[in-house]
Amino acid sequence: MAREIPIIWLDSVDSTNTEVYRRADRLDNMSVIAARDQTAGRGQRGNSWLVDPGTNLTFSMYLRFGEGHLPPLPAEDQFVLGEAATLAVARLMEEEGIDARIKWPNDIYVRNRKICGMLIENSLEGRYVRSSIVGIGVNCNQTDFPPQLANPVSMKILTGRHFELEPLLCRLAELLRENVLKLSDVEGRRELREAFLSKMYRIGQLHDYTDLVTGEVFKGTIVGLGKDSRLKVRKEDGSYKEFAFKEISYIL
Numbered sequence: 001m002a003r004e005i006p007i008i009w010l011d012s013v014d015s016t017n018t019e020v021y022r023r024a025d026r027l028d029n030m031s032v033i034a035a036r037d038q039t040a041g042r043g044q045r046g047n048s049w050l051v052d053p054g055t056n057l058t059f060s061m062y063l064r065f066g067e068g069h070l071p072p073l074p075a076e077d078q079f080v081l082g083e084a085a086t087l088a089v090a091r092l093m094e095e096e097g098i099d100a101r102i103k104w105p106n107d108i109y110v111r112n113r114k115i116c117g118m119l120i121e122n123s124l125e126g127r128y129v130r131s132s133i134v135g136i137g138v139n140c141n142q143t144d145f146p147p148q149l150a151n152p153v154s155m156k157i158l159t160g161r162h163f164e165l166e167p168l169l170c171r172l173a174e175l176l177r178e179n180v181l182k183l184s185d186v187e188g189r190r191e192l193r194e195a196f197l198s199k200m201y202r203i204g205q206l207h208d209y210t211d212l213v214t215g216e217v218f219k220g221t222i223v224g225l226g227k228d229s230r231l232k233v234r235k236e237d238g239s240y241k242e243f244a245f246k247e248i249s250y251i252l
């Protein structure tokens with residue numbers, strides 16, 4: 001049986017990503033820091049990640065690449081970390097009877113509502129990723145959310161069940177490790193890419209988007225990933241456009 005992943009549970013911390021960063025030199029590879037309460041959780045685009053204490057999973061996994069650690073990861077391939085992490089969460093949801101989709105680049109949605117967000121912070125050394133802090137927040141037992149969050153949902157809202165956080169995290173950390181180990185070979189990466197495409201939110205469907213560079217509101221169909229894992233969209237006139245993170249907004 002696979003070795004258990006070391007998980008350090010803290011009662012309270014500002015941000016598990018920040019705590020992993022502070023302790024990085026003393027952490028085993030693929031170990032996890034989780035918090036029952038996160039007082040200054042950080043989200044994407046400089047936003048805060050707000051959750052009620054003790055209700056949800058807020059944790060970060062530390063990954064170290066290069067000699068003596070995980071196989072070297074070229075910086076240009078860093079999107080695979082998001083694939084590994086989002087697919088681990090999507091699989092956990094599936095195991096709990098929830099049909100979740102991956103909203104590119106790394107949110108997890110159930111229909112039009114967000115159940116999980118990620119903040120993946122990579123440190124580069126030359127042309128390689130030296131280390132990564134994969135921070136994940138999963139809405140588990142919270143049923144009331146602050147009004148400023150547009151469309152949150154939780155596992156409890158969807159299933160009516162209460163989730164024990166510690167065993168849930170053990171399972172998720174295991175799924176995450178399995179996927180991280182797949183990054184080592186071409187076959188594993190191909191498997192992750194195929195699974196990612198098959199789980200993508202809105203893939204193959206016509207929906208509304210805003211091009212954040214030009215301001216244009218348009219209808220388009222997500223067809224997959226383009227160069228550097230950008231989001232590839234076919235517009236109604238048949239032309240294709242690829243978007244980097246922060247260049248497109250989904251109109252829900």
Ligand code: BTN
Pocket residue numbers: 014015016017018040041042043044045047049057058059060107116117118119135136137
């Ligand atoms: C987002 O969708 O904006 C990303 C949210 C990421 C939140 C998680 S909770 C655990 C980890 N620690 C943080 O401070 N942020 C991430």
